[in-house]
Amino acid sequence: MLFLYLFILAGVSLLLYMYIEAHRNRVIHDSIKIAKLPKSFENFKIFFISDVHKREVSEKIIKESGKADLVVIGGDLVEKGVSMKKVEDNIKRLSTIGPVFFVWGNNDYDVDTKQLAFTIENEGATILDNTNVSIKRNNDCLDLVGVNDTSLGFASLKDALKECQTSCRILISHNPDISKQINGEDNIRLVLTGHTHGGQIRVGPFGIAKRGGWYEELTHTLLVSNGYGATHLPLRLGAPSQTHLITLTR
Template identity: 45%
Template sequence: MIYIAALALIGGAGLLIYMLKEAFADRIIYKELSFSEFPESFGEVKLFFISDIHRRLISEKIIDEVKGKKTDLVIIGGDLMEKGVPFERVKKNVLMLMEIAPVYFVWGNNDYEVDFHQLDALLLECGVKILDNTALSFESQKGDRFVLIGTDDLSKDRERLDLALEDAGTGGFRVLVSHDPRIAKQIKKEHNIHLVLSGHTHGGQIHILGYSPYEKGRIKKLPETTILISNGFGTTGVPLRLGAKAETHFITLKNG
């Protein structure tokens, strides 16, 4: 009986250590995505996407690896912080990401747990562009457009996809960033949104016997668009993961 109890204790401790390693992994997932609509005049556009940082400090290992990849844009997909996270830590994370490339940010639900006016001021001070129901357009030498669209947080009823699309104008290759993947329900074929980047669900964070209320992060092809749902970098609640390892994403967009 004592032997069985000891084995159970060792097994439990081993599982806990494994879940901690999953939660604090410094993982970059590399993915090339080809679209026939992507303008050849851009060659390739390289994005580093990180979502749901919460309480974590981004490691220099990740920064150093991505810095060597000639990244064009860094995108923070919301939940940069949550209640109780020091603003000094947030600023350090942001400045580290700024070493890679220009940084763009959309709001997540946990970002509103703090003084979001202070967070807004911090981001502007650091030179981060906030996409809150707005869009930015980049133009190639041939006049083709790459459009980055961002919506405010859906769960707080602050998203206005209609305003963001109006700001985007017409045409162009369009990437929409929204913290909450449920934004996909609002997308119509005529919006011509080619890719959606989102997080929020943490990929379920902890899967018991393979089950969680949310599916693991992945790329899905929908009738109206393609969506990437990230497991996210940090955790909420308990700092543990099982079956949904922490991740960031390096995405190369090209014609194909």
Template identity: 45%
Template sequence: MEFFVLLFFFLIGLIFYMFAQAKRNKVVEHHLAFKEFPSTFGEVRIFFISDIHRRHVSKKLLEQVKRKVDFVVMGGDIIEKGVPFERVRENLRTLKKLGPLYFVWGNNDYEVDFHQLDALLLEENVKILDNTSALFESEEGEMLELLGVDDVSKNRAHLHLALADSQPGSFKILISHNPSVHKKVKKEDGIALMLSGHTHGGQIRLFGFGPYEKGGIKSLEHTTLFVSNGYGTTGVPFRLGVPAEAHVIVITGEK
């Protein structure tokens, strides 16, 4: 009997712990250096958030961003079925306090009326990177570009179109909700960094194991892949072993 009482309280405690992990507001800062990074930019600071799903973006999250960022990148799944559009609008306006917004589509974004979501994004001055690019140029003429591809699961991800929209010789950062797009990246594409989400790091990992690999930074053959464990949850509002996170990514040249 005593064993079952202890087990009951353990399970209750575990549920509360997993809920707290899912609702955590934590910004993790990362510093990445690339030899091909254009020196005239000095450094570029990106706020990256993916997989918001049902969450309200908390002011507590923004308070952790101590220095100005150049732009905010949303890595898809800012909504899912059952989430009111007004909540998305509130989240966009909260994130806009940090800087201009850039967005790529995720699979859950298509669970709602995506035409209405598209209109909302445009109303809030969000730049949608749907197989397109956004160019930034320094006063000395060096270039940096954000390339974005649409959702993989809907067969909308066309990396070749995003590359065709980009400039030769620019420092390229690719955003794709689903990290599997990295398999299409070739050396000649010149993509230095790729930002993704989607996997939630497995969301619930038991003894270190989960249905997906834990997020993090990987040096691949033709690019560097950054995968976020995400800010929200799907299915159940719980996390274990991969607490909710958002990121400030600081990019510089190698010294």
């Protein structure tokens, strides 16, 4: 009987721990060297958050991040059942960090996309849908490139790169699979992604999806974020919730 009680206690404790891991408010601070980064962009800061899903962005994250030059939402801002009021509130909070840019993720298509796009843009955020913008700082500039969701077949890297003006490009994609399409001529130096949730529930090295972290690819540096929210079950193990404050260096 004692063994049964201990087993139940251990199970409840594990579930509680997994729930806490799925609701952490962490900002990971990273300094990343970027090839051909223009001189004026030394110490340029990007706040990156992906896979918000049903969560409300915590004031704790806003305070810890402070100010950044850009805020990037890497897709899955919502999922089925998330209200546009929550979207408004989340973007308002993120906008206090810096100007907000958004790319589509697969779960963003669970809601009315026209309504979602209107809500995002009405709050002053910019949607990068197989498009790019030139970010200027002093006399220098770099290109911020965003693709639509890869898993749904909506991504077009070719279209996204049209009219890029510089040889230093940062690509935002919900799905890290876009990394396989990049070649040296694309001049993409940094790729920021989410989607995998880091596997969400991992047992040691084993997980159902790509582990979160930084990867050095042949032509670029790739970030796969664990993401901020969770899907299906609000539980995580071995892949805690996270956001990122990334400082670019030359």
